[in-house]
Amino acid sequence: MTTLSPNPSEAPLASETQIRRAPKVLLHDHLDGGLRPATIVELAAAQGYERLPETDPERLREWFREAADSGSLVRYLETFTHTCAVMQSREALARVAAECVEDLAADGVVYAEVRYAPEQHLEGGLSLEEVVEAVNEGFREGERRAAAEGRRIRVGALLTAMRHAARALEIAELANRYRDLGVVGFDIAGAEAGFPPTRHLDAFEFLKRENNHFTIHAGEAFGLPSIWQALQWCGADRLGHGVRIIDDIQVAEDGSVKLGRLAAYVRDKRIPLELCPTSNLQTGAAASYAEHPIGLLRRLRFRATVNTDNRLMSATSMTGEFTHLVRTFRYTLDDLQWFTVNAMKSAFIPFDERLAMINDVIKPGYAALRSEWLFSHPVGVPS
Numbered sequence: 001m002t003t004l005s006p007n008p009s010e011a012p013l014a015s016e017t018q019i020r021r022a023p024k025v026l027l028h029d030h031l032d033g034g035l036r037p038a039t040i041v042e043l044a045a046a047q048g049y050e051r052l053p054e055t056d057p058e059r060l061r062e063w064f065r066e067a068a069d070s071g072s073l074v075r076y077l078e079t080f081t082h083t084c085a086v087m088q089s090r091e092a093l094a095r096v097a098a099e100c101v102e103d104l105a106a107d108g109v110v111y112a113e114v115r116y117a118p119e120q121h122l123e124g125g126l127s128l129e130e131v132v133e134a135v136n137e138g139f140r141e142g143e144r145r146a147a148a149e150g151r152r153i154r155v156g157a158l159l160t161a162m163r164h165a166a167r168a169l170e171i172a173e174l175a176n177r178y179r180d181l182g183v184v185g186f187d188i189a190g191a192e193a194g195f196p197p198t199r200h201l202d203a204f205e206f207l208k209r210e211n212n213h214f215t216i217h218a219g220e221a222f223g224l225p226s227i228w229q230a231l232q233w234c235g236a237d238r239l240g241h242g243v244r245i246i247d248d249i250q251v252a253e254d255g256s257v258k259l260g261r262l263a264a265y266v267r268d269k270r271i272p273l274e275l276c277p278t279s280n281l282q283t284g285a286a287a288s289y290a291e292h293p294i295g296l297l298r299r300l301r302f303r304a305t306v307n308t309d310n311r312l313m314s315a316t317s318m319t320g321e322f323t324h325l326v327r328t329f330r331y332t333l334d335d336l337q338w339f340t341v342n343a344m345k346s347a348f349i350p351f352d353e354r355l356a357m358i359n360d361v362i363k364p365g366y367a368a369l370r371s372e373w374l375f376s377h378p379v380g381v382p383s
């Protein structure tokens with residue numbers, strides 16, 4: 001008896017090599033959370049920054065992972081002092097941005113929205129505009145280097161305002177000014193508890209009047225009220241994390257599920273959730289991969305996406321995140337394609353470009369991987 005196709009109920013799990021080669025889309029990645037450790041060490045030495053906790057790149061890599069693994073978002077965020085410290089000149093910003101794109105392309109990411117807070121890069125005397133232009137220049141350089149290596153990637157910038165500060169309107173205006181110049185949207189980040197998104201209502205109202213796009217970090221360290229405000233007061237297009245929407249979902253002992261009004265709204269309106277599993281384990285938003293709400297949210301068909309958040313602090317990559325999920329939830333290539341298409345549908349670039357990415361890049365990429373088993377054995381011989 002020959003097998004015509006893999007039994008769907010036993011579809012093979014994606015291997016790590018397949019996952020790396022699969023086209024991936026990343027919506028939530030911080031530029032200042034993804035530096036190469038060797039670059040931090042070099043930039044610090046060149047700039048005379050003497051406060052790095054380690055000067056050996058491998059020890060520094062480990063220091064970031066450990067320091068970020070505290071169970072608290074506030075402690076996690078303290079580690080960014082060192083990355084931001086070395087990102088204060090045009091050259092440093094362009095270099096970090098170019099390397100970011102190269103690293104994402106090598107990981108098989110075909111489209112990414114990378115965010116950073118321009119207001120955190122002014123200590124060397126740059127203006128907000130110069131910061132944005134330096135990062136854009138780096139992104140374009142990274143795309144060219146990736147193309148020269150035979151890798152295709154497109155990267156858009158999201159400008160973040162820090163929620164404890166008071167510059168959100170200014171940063172939103174900056175995002176709007178650079179809208180057709182490499183910046184695709186706006187975000188707020190930083191410590192969540194005590195800094196509700198409604199503090200920055202003027203920025204969100206401005207962007208809505210301009211028909212512009214924004215996401216809001218909400219429902220990570222703080223729960224449903226933060227998600228509710230981000231959506232119903234501020235009008236966010238997407239939720240950065242949003243993982244705590246789980247607090248509004250009840251699963252009974254017989255397995256039946258009841259959604260509260262907010263969770264139902266999020267699912268019905270197809271609000272994208274920028275989930276970042278490893279980051280959530282570090283900040284205490286989830287106890288383990290197995291208990292991470294992404295399993296349930298995927299089953300309930302929320303618009304769930306998979307993201308890295310901070311590749312340095314979380315010692316991760318898109319391949320790493322997908323690999324953890326495949327091992328934990330036994331996801332197949334079909335599941336990974338589902339997350340990827342969800343992410344591409346939720347990107348802030350124009351609809352026709354999203355559609356072309358889905359139909360001409362993502363689906364053919366997964367189809368090629370899925371069909372490999374056909375060519376792994378001679379005709380007439382059972383696989």
Ligand SMILES: O=c1[nH]cnc2c1ncn2[C@@H]1O[C@H](CO)[C@@H](O)[C@H]1O
Pocket residue numbers: 030031032033073077080084115116117120160189190191217220279309310
């Ligand atoms: O998971 C997160 N939650 C909230 N804020 C974050 C997270 N990761 C990074 N940042 C903050 O965003 C700034 C701009 O990139 C970073 O400097 C960090 O303070």
Ligand SMILES: [Zn+2]
Pocket residue numbers: 028030189217240309
């Ligand atoms: Zn984040």
